[in-house]
Amino acid sequence: MAEHGAVASVLLRMSGAWPLSAAAREFATAGVPVFPCAAYGKRPATEHGFHDATTNLDQIEAWWRQSPGANIGVPTGAASGTVVVDVDVHGPVDGHASFDRAHRAGLVERWELLVRTPTGGMHAYYPTAPSTEQRSWQAARAGIDFRGDGGYIIVPPSARSIEGTTVTYGVETINTGPASTLDAQRLRDFLDPRPTPSRATSPGLDRDVDVSRLAAWVAARGEGERNRGLFWAACRLAENGLPASVALDVLTAAAGHAGLAAREITTTVRSAYRTVHPATARRRPSSSVGETVRGVSPPAADGWFSRDASARPVPGPGPGPGPGPGPSRMRGL
Numbered sequence: 001m002a003e004h005g006a007v008a009s010v011l012l013r014m015s016g017a018w019p020l021s022a023a024a025r026e027f028a029t030a031g032v033p034v035f036p037c038a039a040y041g042k043r044p045a046t047e048h049g050f051h052d053a054t055t056n057l058d059q060i061e062a063w064w065r066q067s068p069g070a071n072i073g074v075p076t077g078a079a080s081g082t083v084v085v086d087v088d089v090h091g092p093v094d095g096h097a098s099f100d101r102a103h104r105a106g107l108v109e110r111w112e113l114l115v116r117t118p119t120g121g122m123h124a125y126y127p128t129a130p131s132t133e134q135r136s137w138q139a140a141r142a143g144i145d146f147r148g149d150g151g152y153i154i155v156p157p158s159a160r161s162i163e164g165t166t167v168t169y170g171v172e173t174i175n176t177g178p179a180s181t182l183d184a185q186r187l188r189d190f191l192d193p194r195p196t197p198s199r200a201t202s203p204g205l206d207r208d209v210d211v212s213r214l215a216a217w218v219a220a221r222g223e224g225e226r227n228r229g230l231f232w233a234a235c236r237l238a239e240n241g242l243p244a245s246v247a248l249d250v251l252t253a254a255a256g257h258a259g260l261a262a263r264e265i266t267t268t269v270r271s272a273y274r275t276v277h278p279a280t281a282r283r284r285p286s287s288s289v290g291e292t293v294r295g296v297s298p299p300a301a302d303g304w305f306s307r308d309a310s311a312r313p314v315p316g317p318g319p320g321p322g323p324g325p326g327p328s329r330m331r332g333l
Contacts, residue, residue, distance in 0.1 A: 077133070084146075105190060107190055230272075238273045
């Protein structure tokens with residue numbers, strides 16, 4: 001169990017009538033670094049964004065004297081001692097349902113407090129896990145973002161302008177009992193499960209993965225996670241010795257179905273193969289990246305990545321994420 005952190009403690013004693021400058025000073029006095037964001041918006045108003053966050057009262061006075069209506073940004077993770085589950089509501093995506101499902105699974109219990117956001121969403125605040133880095137991530141299809149190390153949030157009494165109406169962030173529910181840290185990786189795996197490996201039947205292989213399922217997973221990625229998903233899938237194929245040209249054939253239709261352009265797909269797959277096999281990429285710049293892995297000999301290189309992506313026709317997205325060409329099962333997802 002963990003006690004309420006500094007951010008939650010300030011919010012618990014804050015009044016919605018506080019000027020933004022007074023609230024910013026209160027956070028800083030409690031040891032929570034802050035930085036200004038655009039008035040009625042979320043965009044950082046400093047050159048380096050949340051990296052400029054500080055507890056220096058003179059700097060904070062200068063920022064809010066220059067822009068009294070600036071919203072208050074707080075970096076999440078170790079910098080502030082707070083991580084946040086950001087529940088989004090955008091069009092057909094309602095993260096409340098995903099949060100409720102995760103709550104029933106016991107993954108998001110014992111938050112410190114819940115903050116209502118201007119767009120109808122919610123921020124659930126948790127104390128950071130000691131000596132544990134938890135990076136920010138998105139599960140766009142679930143309507144859930146995790147704000148940890150490398151992220152930031154807008155805190156009360158900040159406000160947004162929504163369709164001409166000013167709507168404030170506000171504390172909605174307080175946990176009067178003990179708070180608990182959050183296992184962000186378990187939550188991500190629950191909300192955004194990745195393809196699981198099955199046992200191999202081919203001699204000499206430890207594990208295999210259904211490539212068709214991998215392609216279907218890529219095709220289902222939403223905006224905000226398409227590039228990351230494609231890069232991750234391409235890395236898995238590279239690790240399994242699939243030639244880069246075949247990997248591109250397998251993933252092009254799937255990534256196109258998710259909304260990525262052909263040139264972007266080619267660049268991402270190339271980057272994944274060069275990440276997995278950097279020595280091969282340096283030694284044979286004109287060859288298909290990711291050639292022999294553990295004695296698996298792929299077909300001859302065809303020069304896919306030695307010329308511009310537009311120089312070779314790329315299959316367009318089909319009606320759905322069906323199986324791509326090439327081997328149907330691979331080792332080690």
